[in-house]
Amino acid sequence: MNYNIAVIPGDGIGPEIVTEARKVLDMIGSTYGHTFDYTEVLMGGCSIDATGVPLTDEAMATALASDSVLLGAVGGNVGQSNWYQLPPNLRPEAGLLKIRKGLNLFANIRPAVLFDELKGACPLKEEIIDGGFDFVVMRELTGGLYFGERKTYEENGVTTAMDTLTYNENEIRRIAKWGFDIARKRNKRVCSVDKANVLDSSRLWRKVVKEVAADYPDVELSDMLVDNCAMQLVKDPKQFDVILTENMFGDILSDEASMVTGSIGMLASASLGDTKLGLYEPSHGSAPDIAGQNKANPIATILSAAMMLRYSFDLEKEADQIEDAVKAVLRDGYRTVDIMSAGKQLVGTKEMGDLICQYINK
Numbered sequence: 001m002n003y004n005i006a007v008i009p010g011d012g013i014g015p016e017i018v019t020e021a022r023k024v025l026d027m028i029g030s031t032y033g034h035t036f037d038y039t040e041v042l043m044g045g046c047s048i049d050a051t052g053v054p055l056t057d058e059a060m061a062t063a064l065a066s067d068s069v070l071l072g073a074v075g076g077n078v079g080q081s082n083w084y085q086l087p088p089n090l091r092p093e094a095g096l097l098k099i100r101k102g103l104n105l106f107a108n109i110r111p112a113v114l115f116d117e118l119k120g121a122c123p124l125k126e127e128i129i130d131g132g133f134d135f136v137v138m139r140e141l142t143g144g145l146y147f148g149e150r151k152t153y154e155e156n157g158v159t160t161a162m163d164t165l166t167y168n169e170n171e172i173r174r175i176a177k178w179g180f181d182i183a184r185k186r187n188k189r190v191c192s193v194d195k196a197n198v199l200d201s202s203r204l205w206r207k208v209v210k211e212v213a214a215d216y217p218d219v220e221l222s223d224m225l226v227d228n229c230a231m232q233l234v235k236d237p238k239q240f241d242v243i244l245t246e247n248m249f250g251d252i253l254s255d256e257a258s259m260v261t262g263s264i265g266m267l268a269s270a271s272l273g274d275t276k277l278g279l280y281e282p283s284h285g286s287a288p289d290i291a292g293q294n295k296a297n298p299i300a301t302i303l304s305a306a307m308m309l310r311y312s313f314d315l316e317k318e319a320d321q322i323e324d325a326v327k328a329v330l331r332d333g334y335r336t337v338d339i340m341s342a343g344k345q346l347v348g349t350k351e352m353g354d355l356i357c358q359y360i361n362k
């Protein structure tokens with residue numbers, strides 16, 4: 001089969017990690033007789049430099065016409081630049097928000113799995129991670145605070161800035177169904193995370209999630225406040241199967257979840273909607289502090305490419321083979337610097353990609 005993939009390398013480490021994911025896709029393609037045709041698309045800071053905007057209409061049209069989208073990361077240097085003072089629609093991240101909304105990708109799946117091979121890189125105590133853990137963060141992706149009305153205004157000589165967090169019941173219902181459907185294929189437990197003790201949007205969230213739960217009597221539902229969840233993730237990650245939550249809470253909790261798996265460089269992600277067209281990207285950002293140094297861990301992007309094969313193209317066997325190759329490379333002791341521990345062999349971005357390709361055919 002032939003598949004058309006829109007590729008968005010983006011900024012910072014984006015081009016380096018996407019190169020490795022493409023190598024792995026090509027290796028799996030040549031093994032199974034699939035062809036992946038790539039069309040490169042600009043988004044983020046590189047698009048602003050070239051066109052003046054973070055995502056052009058033409059780039060969006062290319063993504064819409066593709067079978068699937070592979071993304072590295074976008075964004076500038078948080079510590080050292082004034083990027084945050086640009087108007088919201090001109091920040092590199094605005095391209096990402098626009099493409100998620102434009103492709104109607106409201107369901108973001110971020111699997112947090114502790115590979116046996118990486119227990120040494122996990123900061124949690126041995127008795128906590130004994131037996132490993134495997135949960136997913138199911139994050140609503142096109143609503144909430146990142147898409148609400150915002151403004152900065154002067155009143156009585158005082159500058160005030162405002163962001164709004166809005167959800168309607170339909171947006172909550174459709175993501176809740178995704179959460180319960182995924183739980184049904186896993187260990188049948190949904191933990192819905194909100195801030196219903198304070199926020200009206202969370203009170204509605206909790207009510208609608210309970211209504212949806214009535215259609216899934218085989219799935220156990222629990223509710224948890226987000227501050228407690230942040231704590232429980234490091235106290236006892238094994239308790240979770242599917243964490244169902246809104247956009248900003250899911251953004252923050254998934255970064256925390258990544259660290260208990262060993263590194264942010266390990267956490268893959270799939271953004272999906274009502275069609276087979278999905279956007280696949282690592283959960284991390286453009287990591288400007290290590291860009292261009294062959295230090296970035298490409299595994300989150302490579303595992304995201306495996307998710308593309310599974311969710312957009314129904315290529316289960318091929319996706320399994322990539323995941324097995326990643327585990328085998330880790331089992332044999334190869335590590336990028338973010339997951340390095342004593343007695344292991346340090347490799348760079350490119351070498352990690354090459355190793356995973358070699359192990360696909362072992």
Ligand SMILES: NC(=O)C1=CN([C@@H]2O[C@H](COP(=O)(O)OP(=O)(O)OC[C@H]3O[C@@H](n4cnc5c(N)ncnc54)[C@H](O)[C@@H]3O)[C@@H](O)[C@H]2O)C=CC1
Pocket residue numbers: 072073074075076077078093096264265281282283284285286287288289290295296297298300338
């Ligand atoms: N999906 C996206 O495109 C995202 C973009 N961003 C943007 O990225 C830029 C940088 O944001 P930060 O807050 O620094 O977050 P970040 O995720 O880029 O980096 C945080 C820390 O994790 C490390 N790190 C990230 N990915 C890594 C990898 N694959 N291998 C090894 N180490 C890795 C970085 O070196 C850094 O120390 C910002 O402009 C931000 O808005 C942030 C998150 C997601």
Ligand SMILES: CC(C)CC(=O)C(=O)O
Pocket residue numbers: 093096097146251283284
């Ligand atoms: C633009 C941000 C919402 C990107 C991000 O941090 C994420 O999706 O994890």
Ligand SMILES: [Mg+2]
Pocket residue numbers: 251252255283
């Ligand atoms: Mg994030």
